[in-house]
Amino acid sequence: MPDKPNAFATVEQLESGWHPLLDGERSRAAVLLERATRMIKAQCPRWAQAENHNPGICADVCCAMVMRAMQTGDTDIPDGVKQMSQTTGAFSDSYTFDNPLGNLYLRDEERRVLHAGAGGRAFTISYEREAQ
Template sequence: MSDSFATAQDLSDRWRKLSDAETTTAEVLLADASDKIRNRVSQADDENWCAANARTLTRICCSMVKRSMQQSSTGMPEGASQSSTTAGPFTDGYTWSNPDGNLYLTAEELRDLGISQGRAFTVGMVGHGDD
């Protein structure tokens, strides 16, 4: 089984042309994203499951890395989530959703991978007459 579910070329095809430095970064992040998916989806270690879901795995892996690379290219200091610029009477303000460029799976991606959301349940707090 290959290390990554996607290549830098897959990412470039879905997003934009990457520079040589970005390609190197993308390859590392794609391997990290693939590892994160494998850790969340038990079937991801199964060769047959991966082959059957190859396009979904590639798409999700590329989306994770694209989100990360978009945020890391903003020039924001690490950990910052807001920025504002003022020029005369004009002000621009931004809040980044992923200021550190973390790799994460969205709720939709988790559903696409077959990972169900949590379910509500109750736990009885009264004994069963064992006193």
Template sequence: MVDIPFATVDELKARWPDFPAGGESYAEVHLEDASQFILDVCPSAVEVSAGTRRRVVCAVVRRAMQASAAGQVGMSQMSETAGPFSASWTASNPNGDYYLTKQELKALGGGGRPKALSIPAGDVGWCPSHRLWCSLAFGATYCSCGADLTLDEPLWEA
């Protein structure tokens, strides 16, 4: 098992030059929560290097903490008008949620491209009359087409 959190507050500060003053205890809680979030979303993270986990958790925490900061950080859209004085901002992460980018997910060993599924053709289980889409074809321990009851033809899914 890996140690949680994946990074310390000092390691976060080293990667974030504008770390908010007095935010150490807040960052410490975020580092623990984000580390657990990473394990929940991408269990394969335990198999990657400690440096990769450290880098990713610092990025996740930085995004979450910047969401609550004032200013233009974390804005996906901004609009200002000089007269008659209107302004509009849309935050990209208004609640400070944790999320992984595609690059981070890939670095943690997750987010691979989907692969094609193949279903074995022919006999399924001990009865040659099972349908190809019977639960037995997908590794179940029960028949969903009913061929095991008749020993000849499926009762359902015909």
């Protein structure tokens, strides 16, 4: 599935900041990148101003959202698990899931970044000194 031009990021950009994806993952990633783009536009109406102020920030946030949703880890911790505890004697396991349903969402700090470059000034005061 080719990337659509309306997504902030491409599958290749996602891969370059994360890891190579399998064919099935690439298709899912393309769909999620489009969805993440729509969410950013809906939840952060001044996204274009932030992008003008800090080019590439929308792609960065979009990729971060998709990585969280896809949750493929390179560790011994199962996918989607934020914290894991194991006990050998009596065989006890404990898992805390970070994003068990693989939802797309914006973190508070990502919202702040998308609003930061959007001209948050309410007004500017300028004055001239009179000649003495």
